[in-house]
Amino acid sequence: MFIELHAQSAFSFLEAAEQPETLAEAAARLEMPALALVDRDGVYGAPRFYRAMTKLGLRAIVGSELTLRDGSRLPLLVEEREGYQNLCRLITKAKLSGAPATLDDVEEHAGGLVCLTGTADAHLDRLLGIFGRGGCFVEIQRHLDRAEERRTQRLLALADRRRVPLVATNQPVYCRPGGRAVADVLTCIREHVDLDHAGHRLARNAERSLKPARAMERLFADRPDAVANAGELATRLNFTLKNLGYRFPDYPLPPGETPISYLRTLAEQGARERYGHGPLAERARKQIARELDLIGRLDLAGYFLIVWELVQYCRAHGILVQGRGSAANSAVCYSLGLTAVDPVGMDLLFERFLSEARGEWPDIDLDLPSGDRREQVIQHVYQRYGRHGAGMTANVITYRGRLAAREVGKVLGLPPDLRERLSKLVPNWGYQDPEDLLVKRLDEAGCDSRHPRLRMFAALWSLLQDLPRHLGQHSGGLVIAGGRLDEVVPLEPATMPGRVVIQWDKDDCAALGIVKVDLLGLGMMAVLQDAITLVRDEGGEFDLARLPPDDPAVYAALQRADTLGVFQVESRAQMATLPRIHPERFYDLVVQVAIIRPGPIVGEMVHPYINRRRGREPVTYPHPALEPILRRTLGVPLFQEQLLRMAMVAAGFTGSEAEELRRAFGFKRSETRMQEVEAKLRAGMAQQGITGAGAEEIVRSITSFALYGFPECVVGETRVIDADTGRWIPIEALLTRRVRIEHTHACDAHLKLRKRRVLKATSSGRRMVCRLRTAL
Numbered sequence: 001m002f003i004e005l006h007a008q009s010a011f012s013f014l015e016a017a018e019q020p021e022t023l024a025e026a027a028a029r030l031e032m033p034a035l036a037l038v039d040r041d042g043v044y045g046a047p048r049f050y051r052a053m054t055k056l057g058l059r060a061i062v063g064s065e066l067t068l069r070d071g072s073r074l075p076l077l078v079e080e081r082e083g084y085q086n087l088c089r090l091i092t093k094a095k096l097s098g099a100p101a102t103l104d105d106v107e108e109h110a111g112g113l114v115c116l117t118g119t120a121d122a123h124l125d126r127l128l129g130i131f132g133r134g135g136c137f138v139e140i141q142r143h144l145d146r147a148e149e150r151r152t153q154r155l156l157a158l159a160d161r162r163r164v165p166l167v168a169t170n171q172p173v174y175c176r177p178g179g180r181a182v183a184d185v186l187t188c189i190r191e192h193v194d195l196d197h198a199g200h201r202l203a204r205n206a207e208r209s210l211k212p213a214r215a216m217e218r219l220f221a222d223r224p225d226a227v228a229n230a231g232e233l234a235t236r237l238n239f240t241l242k243n244l245g246y247r248f249p250d251y252p253l254p255p256g257e258t259p260i261s262y263l264r265t266l267a268e269q270g271a272r273e274r275y276g277h278g279p280l281a282e283r284a285r286k287q288i289a290r291e292l293d294l295i296g297r298l299d300l301a302g303y304f305l306i307v308w309e310l311v312q313y314c315r316a317h318g319i320l321v322q323g324r325g326s327a328a329n330s331a332v333c334y335s336l337g338l339t340a341v342d343p344v345g346m347d348l349l350f351e352r353f354l355s356e357a358r359g360e361w362p363d364i365d366l367d368l369p370s371g372d373r374r375e376q377v378i379q380h381v382y383q384r385y386g387r388h389g390a391g392m393t394a395n396v397i398t399y400r401g402r403l404a405a406r407e408v409g410k411v412l413g414l415p416p417d418l419r420e421r422l423s424k425l426v427p428n429w430g431y432q433d434p435e436d437l438l439v440k441r442l443d444e445a446g447c448d449s450r451h452p453r454l455r456m457f458a459a460l461w462s463l464l465q466d467l468p469r470h471l472g473q474h475s476g477g478l479v480i481a482g483g484r485l486d487e488v489v490p491l492e493p494a495t496m497p498g499r500v501v502i503q504w505d506k507d508d509c510a511a512l513g514i515v516k517v518d519l520l521g522l523g524m525m526a527v528l529q530d531a532i533t534l535v536r537d538e539g540g541e542f543d544l545a546r547l548p549p550d551d552p553a554v555y556a557a558l559q560r561a562d563t564l565g566v567f568q569v570e571s572r573a574q575m576a577t578l579p580r581i582h583p584e585r586f587y588d589l590v591v592q593v594a595i596i597r598p599g600p601i602v603g604e605m606v607h608p609y610i611n612r613r614r615g616r617e618p619v620t621y622p623h624p625a626l627e628p629i630l631r632r633t634l635g636v637p638l639f640q641e642q643l644l645r646m647a648m649v650a651a652g653f654t655g656s657e658a659e660e661l662r663r664a665f666g667f668k669r670s671e672t673r674m675q676e677v678e679a680k681l682r683a684g685m686a687q688q689g690i691t692g693a694g695a696e697e698i699v700r701s702i703t704s705f706a707l708y709g710f711p712e713c714v715v716g717e718t719r720v721i722d723a724d725t726g727r728w729i730p731i732e733a734l735l736t737r738r739v740r741i742e743h744t745h746a747c748d749a750h751l752k753l754r755k756r757r758v759l760k761a762t763s764s765g766r767r768m769v770c771r772l773r774t775a776l
Helices: 020-029 046-055 081-097 103-108 121-131 146-162 179-191 213-219 224-236 259-275 281-297 301-316 325-329 331-336 372-385 401-411 416-428 438-444 452-464 506-511 523-537 552-559 572-581 586-595 598-602 606-613 624-633 640-650 655-665 671-687 692-707 731-735
Strands: 034-040 059-067 073-078 113-116 136-140 166-168 322-324 365-369 390-398 468-480 491-493 500-505 516-522 719-721 728-730 743-747 753-763 770-775
Touching (some): 059 081, 121 146, 166 224, 259 301, 301 372, 325 331, 365 372, 365 523, 372 390, 372 516, 598 606
Antiparallel strands (some): 059 073
């Protein structure tokens, strides 16, 4: 049976045109039980490919195409874990040195690897000496190209003469309709030319697709051994990313202590300092004991100790540090001084932070003052765990919106002014609604949709969406390992001196059980640190954890929206909502911050909550079974954990399915992923007997959390598009009636962008928030 051993995804940046998941789906359609992903100089797409293949019941083979010093490329395939570790170290050495690998480097890291000759066949003798006859294969391809066929005949003669086994591959770079066109666009971007002048840089035909076994058998009918060898070699390549061998660093413990015993000592000591003998002390003691019991069962004590060490380092060096997010729900985190919010007094839900059902490491994000003080902490991590023991997580920059429009426009040779105009318009088109084809919007934007180049622009822009373009760096995620991190994932130099970045993003790390610590730079933390310094210079002293949660003066200022310069509640949307919600206690502030978010706004949850809070409408629930979940927020779902619990109760989601939903919320707002979740929701609710309006309300609540961005207020400097001409008009010009427009783009009742008639533009108050009313 033929197995493709040289497939490439879009993580061979600007060379291949498919997502790893798309290749996996194509392999399943072709009934290919395994497939090798061999991207250029990295394993960037390997985690996504592994997850997609595993989900389909297929086997993902790991490899990489290594660029050598002479420009040739050497495909390397992983046979066992030693080979994977060697591959990662080999790639890391080349990346950090800034120079392609040499054959000496390859020889040093050859254990556990198998090589195909790729374009490095000139080095066959040396490769045979490195890998032996059982680990080196002459790779041949046939793409119906005469020049390539002459080379193939030369390789066949060479392999027969040297008695080296052959392997047939097609080196696919696409597998869907339109893939060849996308590959041509990427070639033009890489070579800095447009299509009219690309010439021989483009592929000569469309033969670089993932081909079925029968097609490969026909192509290589004269050498069936090359096809058979591909299948036989695939059976040897048994390594999977499940066997990464990653382990978290061990914390250096005092003599006689275990991680959990030492953590218990620190937590109990901190609890005595935080709670003393007050009214919450006994509740806190029981809560801490319960949390420690779970932490011990999940073997997570070392993680808490390492984060605690980072916080201790910050305090010893006068750097303000504060835990954020769901860690605030943990009494252990509060007692260790990682967070400053009392979860016992605030009655916060610990399971939002950590539960056995989630099956992953907890996430403790640490806010630090942005700038030099944060960089000092990051460098402390590198010094403690070594340059090969820690790395920043990656952020994959993808083609979306304006970037894709500019690049496609340049490739098609569109005039610069038209490219810029299109790039400004595309974010307003219906990318989130695949049925809302771009070609329909071209006329509304003043473009001729019948022009072949503009129709091609719309098609290519859509096909390019979400394809990786290059690797960036996460704002603060740091991965640390016990031992060499470069044996788990390749490392690359970051743009900032003194940093390295791994080849995977935070989602890849989470899926593979790799621990990430977020050290986030926050300007407000720098302001707070400076304010604390000023207070101390005046002889004052205070602890953020002991600030009174019920100061009447603070709530009075919040109720009258006197919050300019107050972090989290200083936006116009927050200031407009504060007097209506009228916060009176700390939990009201939690709601206040949560309610001005994309999900609650698009899900039409803001007004129902305010009306219920003010007694203007009764509290109701989409289904009686949801009352315990939604009672505290008056029947209106505002928090992510409420949505997850709703899915479990109303649709029968398991813990793992709820975790899949949670990840979908943060997966770059992937509509495809949320459509899959929505289908599961509807099927699950139907089985539970929940249908009709109640079911629709639940689905809208959940899906709106993921699919829509935050709608900014239309402020004075904002521009509005004239849908008839494509011009951008300052809204001030509409308010003063210097300019009139007949139509603009706005959302209809179904949240789809439509051309709508402008009725009136009015100012809505002294804060210069403007309202633009439209109608069909």
